[in-house]
Amino acid sequence: MPKLVECIPNFSEGRRAEVIREILAVIEGVEGVKLVDHSSDPSHNRTVVTFVGEPLAVKAAAFLAVQKAKQLINMEEHRGQHPRMGATDVVPFVPISGVTMEECVELARELGQEIGEKLEIPVYLYEAAATRPERKSLPNVRKGEFEGLRETIHLPERRPDFGPARVHPTAGATAVGARPPLIAYNINLSTSDVKVAKAIARAIRGSSGGYPSIKALGVMLEDRNVAQVTINVCNFREVPLYRVFETVKSEASRYGVTVTGSEIVGLVPMEALLDAAGFYLRLENFQSRQVLETRLAE
Amino acid sequence: MPKLVECIPNFSEGRRAEVIREILAVIEGVEGVKLVDHSSDPSHNRTVVTFVGEPLAVKAAAFLAVQKAKQLINMEEHRGQHPRMGATDVVPFVPISGVTMEECVELARELGQEIGEKLEIPVYLYEAAATRPERKSLPNVRKGEFEGLRETIHLPERRPDFGPARVHPTAGATAVGARPPLIAYNINLSTSDVKVAKAIARAIRGSSGGYPSIKALGVMLEDRNVAQVTINVCNFREVPLYRVFETVKSEASRYGVTVTGSEIVGLVPMEALLDAAGFYLRLENFQSRQVLETRLAE
Numbered sequence: 001m002p003k004l005v006e007c008i009p010n011f012s013e014g015r016r017a018e019v020i021r022e023i024l025a026v027i028e029g030v031e032g033v034k035l036v037d038h039s040s041d042p043s044h045n046r047t048v049v050t051f052v053g054e055p056l057a058v059k060a061a062a063f064l065a066v067q068k069a070k071q072l073i074n075m076e077e078h079r080g081q082h083p084r085m086g087a088t089d090v091v092p093f094v095p096i097s098g099v100t101m102e103e104c105v106e107l108a109r110e111l112g113q114e115i116g117e118k119l120e121i122p123v124y125l126y127e128a129a130a131t132r133p134e135r136k137s138l139p140n141v142r143k144g145e146f147e148g149l150r151e152t153i154h155l156p157e158r159r160p161d162f163g164p165a166r167v168h169p170t171a172g173a174t175a176v177g178a179r180p181p182l183i184a185y186n187i188n189l190s191t192s193d194v195k196v197a198k199a200i201a202r203a204i205r206g207s208s209g210g211y212p213s214i215k216a217l218g219v220m221l222e223d224r225n226v227a228q229v230t231i232n233v234c235n236f237r238e239v240p241l242y243r244v245f246e247t248v249k250s251e252a253s254r255y256g257v258t259v260t261g262s263e264i265v266g267l268v269p270m271e272a273l274l275d276a277a278g279f280y281l282r283l284e285n286f287q288s289r290q291v292l293e294t295r296l297a298e
Numbered sequence: 299m300p301k302l303v304e305c306i307p308n309f310s311e312g313r314r315a316e317v318i319r320e321i322l323a324v325i326e327g328v329e330g331v332k333l334v335d336h337s338s339d340p341s342h343n344r345t346v347v348t349f350v351g352e353p354l355a356v357k358a359a360a361f362l363a364v365q366k367a368k369q370l371i372n373m374e375e376h377r378g379q380h381p382r383m384g385a386t387d388v389v390p391f392v393p394i395s396g397v398t399m400e401e402c403v404e405l406a407r408e409l410g411q412e413i414g415e416k417l418e419i420p421v422y423l424y425e426a427a428a429t430r431p432e433r434k435s436l437p438n439v440r441k442g443e444f445e446g447l448r449e450t451i452h453l454p455e456r457r458p459d460f461g462p463a464r465v466h467p468t469a470g471a472t473a474v475g476a477r478p479p480l481i482a483y484n485i486n487l488s489t490s491d492v493k494v495a496k497a498i499a500r501a502i503r504g505s506s507g508g509y510p511s512i513k514a515l516g517v518m519l520e521d522r523n524v525a526q527v528t529i530n531v532c533n534f535r536e537v538p539l540y541r542v543f544e545t546v547k548s549e550a551s552r553y554g555v556t557v558t559g560s561e562i563v564g565l566v567p568m569e570a571l572l573d574a575a576g577f578y579l580r581l582e583n584f585q586s587r588q589v590l591e592t593r594l595a596e
Contacts, residue, residue: 006590036593052594096590188582189438234461259581270568270591276575281543284486284559292304292394292479293568295334296350298596 003295004096005058005104010089011047011069011170012078014040018045019072027093032057037267041044045080046089050267055099059107062091066115070171084140086121086172087148090138093178096269102177102261105129112176115293116163119171122153127274131161132201136176137138146172180213183233183272184265184272187248190258197227200251204231204244211239226260236272242279300595302394303356303402304479308387309367310376310470311344312338317370318345323361330355335565336529343378344387348565353397357405360389364413373444376499379435382445384419384470388436391476395566402476403427410474414461417469420451421460424475429459436473440444442559444470451487473518478511481531481570482563492518495525496547500543502529510535540574556580 011042013019020040028035033053035118040047066088073087092110093104114122130136134157149168152158159165160173167173189197197218200271206212213235221228221294229248233241249259277284288294311317318338326333331351338345339431349359364386371385371426379408389409391402407425418444428434432455448465450456457463458471462576465471487495495516502511531539548555569586574585586592 004594034594036590047384052590066346096411119344240580241575255592259580261580263582263586267590267593268588270589273589274571275573276579277539277571280578281539281573281574282557282559284561289572290348290562290564291568292334292596293591294303295565296332 001220003054003098004052005055005099005107006050006094006096007058007091008048008050008094008182009065009085009091009104011065011073011085012048012075012080012087012089013069014045014080015042019218022072023047023065023068024049026062026068027051030061030064032055033061041082043079043080044082046082046084049104052096055103055107058093059111063114063118066111066121066174067119069176070119070121070168074170075170076170078146083142083145084172085142086151086168087103087170087193088121088174089142089172090126090254091177092127094181095178096181100193101128101178101180108178110177115174115176118161118165119168121163121168122160122165122173124173124175125161126175129177136175141175141204148217149173158268180237181269181272183241183268184230185232185244186226186231186263186265187229187245187259188221188261188263189227189229189252191227191255192220192225193255194227195217196252196255196257199255200229200248201231201274201291203251204229204247211244213238213245229233231247233272236269236275240275240279241272242276244275245276265287301352302350302397303353303397303405304348304394305349305356305360305389305391306348306390307345307360307363307389308342308382309347309363309371310373310378310382310385311367311371312343312345312378313340313396314419320370321366322347324366325349325359328355328362331359333498339379339380340382343376344382347544350394353401353405353522356391356551357409357560360409361412362420364389364472365417368417373470374466374468375434376444381440381443383440383442384466384471384472385468385547386419386472387390387440387470388473389424389472389475392479393476394479399426399476399478401552406474406476410460413474414458417461417466417528419466419469420458420463420471420573421461422473423473423474425477427475436475439473447471463527467568469581478533478535479567479570481534481539481566483529483531485527485529485543485557485560486522486559486561486562487525487527487550488525488558489525489553490518491523491553492516494555497528497553498527498546501543501549502527511536511540512542528554531570534570534573538573538577539570539575543574 037050112123202215410421499514
């Protein structure tokens with residue numbers, strides 16, 4: 001099995017195509033790294049890039065991208081709807097195959113140190129790489145955003161893990177971390193009553209007593225006149241897709257509502273879907289090596 | 299998407315390890331071909347080999363393997379429980395990705411002609427490559443086996459598609475064809491009454507009026523004291539795994555019996571399991587390109 005790490009940096013630029021192009025170019029220029037996805041949101045003024053490869057190649061590409069973003073993005077001038085604190089706002093490493101979470105935490109530490117020392121950008125380690133419990137949560141780390149952090153970074157509790165204890169004047173600060181793969185998963189209901197979707201979201205999400213690794217909101221799809229539970233499955237090995245689906249189905253039945261469909265947004269690890277097939281088909285002794293495509297990739 | 303064809307030749311040797319090794323070696327020696335599986339059954343005295351690659355490389359490897367089997371296997375001396383008619387008994391080509399069934403039929407014709415002309419082994423085209431309706435079915439083609447075919451091959455209805463109209467004295471005859479991927483799938487029941495498994499098998503299989511692409515038998519797993527429906531899913535795009543599972547579950551309920559589990563034997567195309575996940579999760583607009591591993595293989 002090849003050692004593969006995924007990296008999904010978020011950059012505070014979603015409008016100037018030439019800036020985005022230059023950042024993508026330095027990532028693609030690193031041998032052993034494959035750019036698998038990128039999407040820019042002009043109203044968020046933010047670009048999310050996904051690339052995968054061997055751990056050291058991925059770390060090298062991440063550093064070059066952070067360096068390039070520092071050159072091209074000025075946070076003094078950045079406006080957008082999404083919370084952010086730096087030109088490179090956040091850099092998570094995700095173990096995909098043949099790599100442990102601990103190895104991704106180590107990658108995060110090494111990249112954080114390099115960014116802090118060479119680029120003089122303060123770095124906060126977050127999620128599995130966090131050095132303090134309250135920094136596991138990205139919203140905590142990003143509190144106050146670029147503008148607010150400049151006032152509070154001198155406080156002991158806001159001291160960065162690497163780099164200077166002052167916000168870089170143009171590049172801001174960056175969060176670097178390690179986490180399991182995140183799956184963006186939406187479930188549509190047979191109702192136009194958004195209150196049902198909101199109640200179901202409350203039942204399943206960690207912030208109101210549900211599954212700790214689940215984030216969820218009830219929203220209205222105006223164009224389809226359909227209520228939807230929009231979900232982040234943040235650790236599919238802990239709470240798999242099928243359990244989320246079955247819990248939503250069960251909660252919906254309380255209101256006489258059925259699940260009409262579900263949707264995976266963006267990329268999903270094959271394992272998450274094999275898990276669902278295995279659950280429903282009650283598969284015994286199944287190994288992912290039995291998948292022809294997996295065998296071919298070996 | 300790379301053009302990939304799978305080839306699963308069956309050789310009439312399951313005991314002499316050195317013969318099997320020599321056949322595998324010529325296959326592995328072809329650049330662009332990957333040996334993904336092989337298993338030998340001493341009581342069947344038969345070896346099933348699975349390899350995958352670009353169409354022309356796969357055809358070249360198949361020819362070399364048939365040539366090697368002709369040199370090393372003498373059908374005059376072959377005994378085993380499995381029906382067989384040649385040193386290389388059967389060579390199916392299976393489209394995996396970027397390749398149509400028609401291209402696999404063409405590969406079968408080309409290989410058949412080469413085997414007939416260069417090795418002087420009579421070749422019958424079967425399944426999707428068959429030139430007569432009655433030759434679609436492999437048991438029809440293999441009727442009489444090696445010994446019987448020597449007496450009947452001169453009849454017009456037994457005339458081979460390629461090669462001489464006489465059985466090769468040591469290498470016999472070979473069937474070459476094209477077919478969809480076959481999935482070996484077993485479903486276990488909450489009963490030790492094999493009659494229930496047999497009744498369910500009758501309900502789903504094509505030979506007794508069920509799904510034409512399904513073969514099934516009811517058997518007893520003596521070691522677990524469990525009745526099992528053992529199934530060949532011969533065209534999972536026509537009748538998917540989840541439909542087989544749901545039909546067996548529904549038929550079992552007639553007897554107050556439940557499905558305790560199911561099992562995939564050997565390799566399975568990823569698509570067959572994604573289909574099951576998509577069915578049960580009611581996925582909308584899902585594309586296999588959303589699977590991270592698929593994106594990486596592009």
